[in-house]
Amino acid sequence: MEKNASYSPPTIKQIARQLNVSVSTVSRALNNHPRIGAGTRERIQELAKQLGYEPNIQAISFKQKKTFIIGVVLPTIKEDFFSQAINGIEDAATQHHYTMLFAQSHDNLETEKRVVDAMRKQRVDGLIISLSKETNNYKHLELFEKFDIPIVCFDRxxxxxxxxxxxxxxxxxxxxxxTWFFNKGYQRIALINGPATLAASNDRLNGYKDAVSNRKLKVDMQLVEATDFSKESTIAALKKLLALKNKPEVIISFNDYVHMDAVQFAKLMKIKVNKQIIFASYANLPITSYTIYPPVISIEQYPYRQGEKAMEMMMKVLQQKSLGNSSNDSFYTEEIAPVLVVH
Amino acid sequence: MEKNASYSPPTIKQIARQLNVSVSTVSRALNNHPRIGAGTRERIQELAKQLGYEPNIQAISFKQKKTFIIGVVLPTIKEDFFSQAINGIEDAATQHHYTMLFAQSHDNLETEKRVVDAMRKQRVDGLIISLSKETNNYKHLELFEKFDIPIVCFDRxxxxxxxxxxxxxxxxxxxxxxTWFFNKGYQRIALINGPATLAASNDRLNGYKDAVSNRKLKVDMQLVEATDFSKESTIAALKKLLALKNKPEVIISFNDYVHMDAVQFAKLMKIKVNKQIIFASYANLPITSYTIYPPVISIEQYPYRQGEKAMEMMMKVLQQKSLGNSSNDSFYTEEIAPVLVVH
DNA sequence: TACAACTGTGCAACCGATTGTGCAGAAAAT
DNA sequence: ATTTTCTGCACAATCGGTTGCACAGTTGTA
Known part of the structure; x- marks a missing residue:
């Protein structure tokens, strides 16, 4: 019976013993410290390579209080928007040799708190988060400030x-x-907006109102409904719009998922989609091209780029932090210009 | 000018000092070690709570050589199948207080090797992976055996x-x-299969062949094409099938994504989808319900359950490992029964 | 020639916890 | 009354690196 001497990876200690030098010399040699003699350095580096030495990230994280891990919290990866965003996040992270601790909030505040806390406990170097639709207070995020862990929010x-x-x-x-619709001659433009907690909903609503006002028209709030993103809620909103005496000619949905549910129900109601009523939406997700009625017009929000930028911003912040330019209360903001896509 | 005395979380050392006991006593008190007096334990636990003490996972990971992190590598999160699977993985992980280091291989072997290696270096406690379609050798995985990190593969x-x-x-x-199609009276059943590297492709092919053989019919390999999952490749495969003298009556696609591309092109070719030719597929993804022609019949593969089982299997393996029942060369296999869904 | 500066290396503390061992004093057994 | 067992705690090593400091030997400078 052999001893179960499970393999353990080489350490600087082993290298030190084999070459009769001290661990500090090995450490410095491997980090190309200038005070180590060329010969010694080469001998050490060669042996390290030969042994397949890999620094123990756990040990380094512990000592340096850095994990090289970024926490990423998204509402739900099911949505194409976020699965594209995470690609951007991942690619940028890879470039900087960071890895990604991932979790979903499922648009639930309690879950968001829980996962965010788990990440803090895991001592992530930073947190990239797109808020849940329920998130109306930020106590769980404020804790990060105390721990000096930077946060980059994106999209939501x-x-x-x-x-x-x-x-x-x-x-x-x-x-x-x-405005595009007004220019095409449409008058009664409706909006199925998202929950009021989301800043994104306010942006849409304000844009909507101002576009109408710019046209010297009066905003008819009967044309604005809200959904909590569930199919039922979307259908309820649509029903109200369809019940109006003066039916809308255009219905703009909060995003492509709301749009798909709306169109599906509209079709059930025997409405001639995109003839009788034009349906438009936000996001421009690739999946819509397979659907029966893709939105006539959509707003591309560049999820990949948003994710990528978020991670790059994080890297910049971390770099500044390590340089000691700590907690100067300047916070970055990057705005990505949306683009109207007519199909 | 205040000193930038960035907050640092309380440690057992601080607690020890404040209560005039040793760190070992604090450690044992917090872990409810029986040899600590009731009074001492309470005083310690109370102060710990009051200070908001949280054990430093980094330190523990380092000491115990456990990170409480599981690496998860999926081909691509864009596909609903995998985004559902990751939900199962995440939920099971949460239950066991594990977190998840996540990366995608994008169906590329080199990327898979890279991310898998990054995870090993981060000393994940285990790896859950669904292989890339290019993965035809397993050297990168074998390394995990050496490091005694268990691997659970799922789906692929x-x-x-x-x-x-x-x-x-x-x-x-x-x-x-x-067989279902045969029973419905269809004779010429075609298959747009996946790349031969995938075990999943072989499963489908063998099932197809055996179903035909069971019917005492001869397998016509002209009815079997393959795609690499790109739209072009799928279209090419479909074209070949449509060019046959004796056209197929049924086309079964490798999965719903292949199906959607196939149907889209078929429609372009003026084929009456699901009348002239019946289209079926695997996966039964929710997104298909929004598409023009959802598959007439589909095979539910329970991605959530697969992910969940994979993580639970991992937990079981880790538990056994910590109990010392190490590396007995028994490997678990769990088969999930697929279910035919007729729409 | 004497002193300063530099080069190359080792020693030891440290990060925050866990854990084996030792050792008093109290309780139990003989 | 003496020995044994148990209880409650402290000491110190350890995990794998990093890093400030000391120090000897070499080289450079005045």
Missing amino acids: VPSIKNVHKVYCNLYKGTIEMV | VPSIKNVHKVYCNLYKGTIEMV
């Missing part, structure tokens, strides 16, 4: 907060879209 | 290997589906 960003932000300006986007 | 599992596995038996599923 808090209205006011001392965090870094990347987002798409949908106020402008909405104005563009609504 | 290697044909032969000393790893734990969770998958859906699509050999059986395919037989069921093909």
